[in-house]
Amino acid sequence: MPLHLPDVEWEVTRPFWEGCRERQLRMPRCACGEYVWYPQPRCPKCRADRIAWTPVSSRATLFTWTTVYRSFIPAHASRVPYVAGLVELVEDPQLRLATFLVGVKGITLALGLPLRVDFEPIEQGIVLPVFRPAESEV
Numbered sequence: 001m002p003l004h005l006p007d008v009e010w011e012v013t014r015p016f017w018e019g020c021r022e023r024q025l026r027m028p029r030c031a032c033g034e035y036v037w038y039p040q041p042r043c044p045k046c047r048a049d050r051i052a053w054t055p056v057s058s059r060a061t062l063f064t065w066t067t068v069y070r071s072f073i074p075a076h077a078s079r080v081p082y083v084a085g086l087v088e089l090v091e092d093p094q095l096r097l098a099t100f101l102v103g104v105k106g107i108t109l110a111l112g113l114p115l116r117v118d119f120e121p122i123e124q125g126i127v128l129p130v131f132r133p134a135e136s137e138v
Helices: 014-021 074-079
Strands: 026-030 051-055 059-068 082-089 096-101 114-121 127-133
Touching (some): 014 051, 014 127, 059 096
Antiparallel strands (some): 026 051, 114 127
C-alpha cells in the first residue's frame, strides 16, 4: 500500500474505516460512557476493556486550521491549495480529528464554526471523512 494512504486493515482502526465506507462516523466508547480516543485496549477513565465502536452525530466545530499551498504528500498535490483542519466532535471536545475542510471557499473560517461530516471516496476503496460548514449543501 502506498505510504500516503491510511492502513484501513489495521485491526486497531479497522472499525473506523469500515464506518466511513458505510458513510457513518464511528468512535470507540467504553461501557462506562467515556470515549476512548485515540483507540486503545482499555478505557483511560475506568480501565475496563468493554469498548465498542459507536456511531456519533457527525457534527463538529472547528478547533484550528491552515491553508496548505505546497503539499509534502505527492498524492495531495492536486488538491493545492486546500484547507486542513482539526475538528472537535460535539459529543466530546476531546474527540478531535485531523481532516480536510471542504466547501469553505469564500467562507470566513473561525474557531467554533459548526461543521458536519461528509465522506470522500479516494483510491483503492478508501473513504475519507471530510468536514464542511454545517450550512452548506452537499
